[in-house]
Amino acid sequence: MTRNTRRGPIFSILLLSPILFYIPWLTYRHHSTLPDPLTQLVDPETNLPQLSEARVLSIAKYLSEDIGFRTPGTLEHARGEQWFFQQVLDAQKECQRVAESSGRKLECEVWLQRGNGSHRFDMMGARLYKTYVNLSNIIVRISNGTPEGKEHAVLVNSHLDSTLPTPGAADDAVSVGIMLECMRVLVETPGWSPEHAVILLWNNAEESLQDGSHLFSTQHPIAPTVRAVINLEAAGTKGKDLLFQATSEQMIQAYSHVPRPHGTIVANDVFGSGVILSDTDFRQFQQYLNVTGLDIAIVKNSYLYHMRKDLVENIEPGATQHMGENALALLRHLSSDTSQLPSLTGGYTKPTTVYVSAFGRFLLYSFxxxxxxxxxxxxxxxxxxxxxxxxxxxxxxxxxxxxxxxxxxxxxxxxxxxxxxxxxxxxxxxxxxxxxxxxxxxxxxxxxxxxxxxxxxxxxxxxxxxxxxxxxxxxxxxxxxxxxxxxxxxxxxxxxxxxxxxxxxxxxxxxxxxxxxxxxxxxxxxxxxxxxxxxxxxxxxxxxxxxxxxxxxxxxxxxxxxxxxxxxxxxxxxxxxxxxxxxxxxxxxxxxxxxxxxxxxxxxxxxxxxxxxARDPYDSMHQKRIYILRTENITTGEHHLHISTSDGGPKFPELVQDIAKEFGVPPEIHENGDIEVFVPKAIVMNEYNSDWDPMYPFSAFLLPFKIPLPVEPSYVSPWSTPEMKFAITAVNDMIDREAGTRSLKLQVEHPGLIWTVIAFDAHVLKWNLDDNPPDEYTRHHVREASFYGTDTWSIDLVVKVEPGSTGSLLVNFIGLQEQGMWPGKKALMSQGNPGLALRLFERLDSWMDRRLDGKADVLLLGCVAGIERI
Incomplete structure (x- = not known):
């Protein structure tokens, strides 16, 4: 068949080039363009309050850098709560002043919630149980002061804590600051009075697997008034905040009122499919309050997600302004008399709405x-x-x-x-x-x-x-x-x-x-x-x-x-x-x-x-993640370095070999003159590898190596002394041979340790973690998070005992040293005896930085572990 070839391929492509190049450039420009960050608290033209990125970042900087690594259970976590609670009390005073001076219908109530609880947390195909003791939340309710105005509420949530160990500027101190700034702008806006209440929840334990949001959802008296949730998160430090979960038509309609929409049903479908193995507090609100909502996060540049460089200096200018103004618009709409909150009293159903944002427009239509x-x-x-x-x-x-x-x-x-x-x-x-x-x-x-x-x-x-x-x-x-x-x-x-x-x-x-x-x-x-x-x-x-x-x-x-x-x-x-x-x-x-x-x-x-x-996959701002635990086993007396990584990039085994040579046990010289050098090899990672239980079930993704460490013969473990003993004991222990059961309280004492985990095999018939333990003999992992200074937790158990069996439990236990995390506890190096873990980590961190030229982010945790037959 003949062709009309008057226009050849090159000329044809040149004629199409305006389309082929302009559209990708235009979409990239829209994707990457952020609003100008505002510094002033009041708009100089309208004299109305405005959301200030500068103020939000000042809050984030104080939390993430002045206070630092706010891992639940640490002193810094407690200091972060104390400081921020004072900021909230100051905001409440301002609210009262405005209400009294203006005569507006405005009431701001504040709670510092504390409580204990437990919940099942299935993750990455694994079953995990969480328990927490004396954890806390900071809560504000802004309403018009009437019972009717408090009947229906929108909840906006962020978390005050950070994870192991990251300063957590974007995740989630920026969201924390945005919420406080939204409160200021709403309160100071003349004439604003909410038709429906706004509840601001700063939960204190998202990174320990959503304990704070579980505490609020299951125990706070105003939780039943929540009709919808806006969850503010971050998995990156740059770009526009992305709407990646929207669970009802009403909330999609609400999102259409934001000034800069950024999200499509595609993101919702991808996240809902489970392809991305991640989760947020949104899960707890859905599960225990049966409410709809929006899950919104900054996601670009997630190279720094849960890394040391999650600092304010690495947050892109305008990203905070973008999220803040969208959140503020949502709160204004959902608290107004045009809000659909009252229609959500019966719960919610999966949305049947197509929505697409493009070039600042938000299009939605029904299925x-x-x-x-x-x-x-x-x-x-x-x-x-x-x-x-x-x-x-x-x-x-x-x-x-x-x-x-x-x-x-x-x-x-x-x-x-x-x-x-x-x-x-x-x-x-x-x-x-x-x-x-x-x-x-x-x-x-x-x-x-x-x-x-x-x-x-x-x-x-x-x-x-x-x-x-x-x-x-x-x-x-x-x-x-x-x-x-x-x-x-x-x-x-x-x-x-x-x-x-x-x-x-x-x-x-x-x-x-x-x-x-x-x-x-x-x-x-x-x-x-x-x-x-x-x-x-x-x-x-x-x-x-x-x-x-x-x-x-x-x-x-x-x-x-x-x-x-x-x-x-x-x-x-x-x-x-x-x-x-x-x-x-x-x-x-x-x-x-x-x-x-x-x-x-x-x-x-x-x-x-x-x-x-010929390329190196990593550089100083796109680092390889390496996880190192220095573990002291108080049962065997052994000390090990456990090293792993979560990606398949090249040359990791060679790095482990070098670490073993530099920091492991020295070569052993036999009587015949032979020299035996320890060569680390990858070991099996499964649910019985309790060395990595602090990171279970994420540990299933890791490639673990184990290196024995030298210890001075004169060393006496502080974790075996009466004052600091890490111990698992059975209390109220009774065996009913006729019923074939054993009932006991499994008590864990962990002074100086946080995020303790126990693992054991048993056929549990009943316990106080939930009402539905697995009806089989299987492996159980129970992970704890408690407030700083809380050193005891327990589980009530009834387990099945086979005829002729003693019914004993072999319990693996492990915890993180509260003063053994690097660089979170770096300041302790100049304050007396820093302990074996920090002394090793100071040398190891410096060596790793030189060895890898700053191309790795190394998690360094001191751990104490053991095994006890109960």
Whole structure:
């Protein structure tokens, strides 16, 4: 079949270049543009209070840097609560002053809640039980002071604590400051009075697996008045705050009132699928209060998530302003007389609403509307394609065969793209041993896997034979619109992506028909100009946030995770969304163009493989995560370094070997003169590896090594002395032989230790952790978090005792030294005896920094462990 080749491929691409380059640039600009950060508390033009990023960051800086690492159970955690509670009391006084001086209906109530509790926390496919003692929350309720005004409330939540060990500026001190600043702005706004109450919850133990939010939800007297939740979080330090969970139509409607919406149903579907192994306090509010809400977080640059460099200096200017103004708008709307809070008294149902934010606009429509318009587009596409078929029948000997080849060409292009990108992933990770070479830049994955993805789309075209351009184009249109209908009828709102792609491709084919009728033998370039608009816009708008999340996430997916294949698949799918018209476009030209394109892309792919194979995955701002525990076993008297990592990047075993040589036991010289050097080897990680129980069940993702440490013969363990003894004992212990049961209180005493964990095997019939223990003999992990200075906790148990058995329990126990975390307790080095852990960590941290040139973030925790038969 002859072709009109007056416009060759290069000239054609040049004519399309305004579309191909402008749209990705425009979407990136929108994705990365933040509001100007405000410093003044009052708008100088309107004289009204305004949310000040400068004030929020000053609060975050004091919490994260002046007070420091606020891990639940530490002294710093207690100091953070004490300082912030005073800020809240000062805000309450200002509220009272404003109410009295203005006569407004305004009341601010404050609680410092304390309590004990327990809950089951299934995570990463594992079953874990949490217990907490004497933990606390800071709570404010702003209302109009009437019973009616307190009947329905919106809850906004953040957490005061940080995790092991990070200063937690973005996660979550920024959100803490935003909430306090929202309170100030609302109270000081003339005439503002809430129709419905606003509850501000600063919970004190999210990082110990959501204990603070559980405490509020299950024990606070005003919790039953909550109708909806806004949870503010951070998994990064840059960019716009992302709406990644919205659980009712009412709350999606509420979000439409924010000044800078940023979130789509795609993010909601991805997070809800469980693909991202993460969770927030939102879970507790859903489970125990049965309320709807919005989960919002800063997610860009999550390289610093739970890292030492989560500092105010690394928070992008404008990111705090963006989240704060959105949160403030939500509170204003939901507390107003137009709020739908009263309609949520009966709980909530899963939303059936499609929502998309684009270029500052927020579009939403119902699933019913989606089914109608998607179906209409599909049938309109069939009609349009049938109208275009006569032009093909005039040049094709077998029209039906040509149509089948069109579909095969389109499908093989999609599959070939995914397959070849994954082949390159295997080459990089398995053959060259250069796993995660793209890690230090979110968008470099497109450079590595983009060329093979396009090459994979073109290669099958060499073997399919002659196919009419219009048939491939039409096949893509029918597949996009048809799959959109099917997916939407399955209840998946993300079908809107396929609808938008199909709408643009439909428009391109319609323009082609209008321009040339049904007799043209080559499709107009206008077809591609129009047909590529929405795919490029949708694809790039999806690509930026998806890569922002998934590339840094690869650093904590586990050593065995096929991260290169995951990223290759993501890039190829995003490429198929952004450039669906590559297969028909290549059919415009002679076969020689296809052959040359394949050859050129093969060369480009080989070059990118070579370039990326020479790259180091890490640098000082995109670091490898390394976890090191210095554990003293008070049962055996042994001391070990336990070393692991959560990604499969190269050369980690070699690093462990060097650590063993530098810090482990010295070589042993035998009588015959032979020298025996300890060589660490990876050990099995499973639920019986109690060395890593402080990080259970996340520990399943780690690659563990174990190095014995030298200890002075004169060393006396403080954890075995009467004053500091770490002990597990049985209290009120009784065995009922007739019933075949043993009842006891398992009591844990842990002075100077925090985040203690016990693990044991038993068939538990009853306990006070929940009402539904597993009805089988199995392994149980129970993890504790308590307020600073609380050193005892317990579990009431009734376990099954088999005939002839003593019913004894073999209990593994481990805890973190409250004064043994580096760098959180670095200041203790100048205050007397810092202990074995800190003395080692000071040397080890400095050595690691030199050895890795600052390219690793090292978690250094002193632990005490043992085993007791009870």
């Amino acid at each position: 019913t509307t989606a089914k109608i318009i998607y179906t209409l587009l599909f049938f309109a596409s069939i009609l349009l394609v049938k109208t275009a078929i006569p032009s093909v029948e005039k040049v094709a000997k077998d029209p039906s065969r040509s149509i089948r080849r069109g579909f095969f060409s389109a499908l093989s292009g999609l599959l070939g793209s995914i397959v070849l990108a994954n082949v390159v992933a295997v080459i990089m990770a398995q053959i060259l041993g250069k796993k995660m070479s793209w890690f230090s830049s979110e968008y470099s994955t497109m450079v590595l896997y983009g060329p093979p993805a396009v090459l994979g789309a073109l290669l099958p075209q060499l073997y399919i034979g002659e196919v009419e351009e219009a048939m491939v184009y039409s096949a893509i249109l029918l597949m996009q619109t048809g799959v959109a209908v099917v997916v939407q009828f399955l209840g998946v709102g993300s079908a809107c992506l396929l609808f938008l792609l199909g709408l643009s491709v439909f428009g391109g084919l319609l323009v082609n028909y209008v321009i040339g009728g049904s007799n043209q033998r080559e499709m107009s370039l206008w077809t591609y100009a129009v047909g590529q608009v929405f795919p490029l816009a949708v694809g790039t708008m999806c690509a930026y946030p998806i890569l922002d999340v998934f590339v840094p996430l690869a650093g904590r997916l586990g050593t065995d995770a096929p991260t290169d294949n995951i990223m290759a698949t993501i890039v190829s799918v995003l490429g198929a969304i952004s450039f669906p018209l590559i297969p028909p476009f290549i059919r415009r030209f002679d076969r020689s163009v296809l052959v040359r394109s394949v050859s050129l892309l093969s060369i480009v792919t080989a070059i990118t493989i070579a370039v990326f194979a």
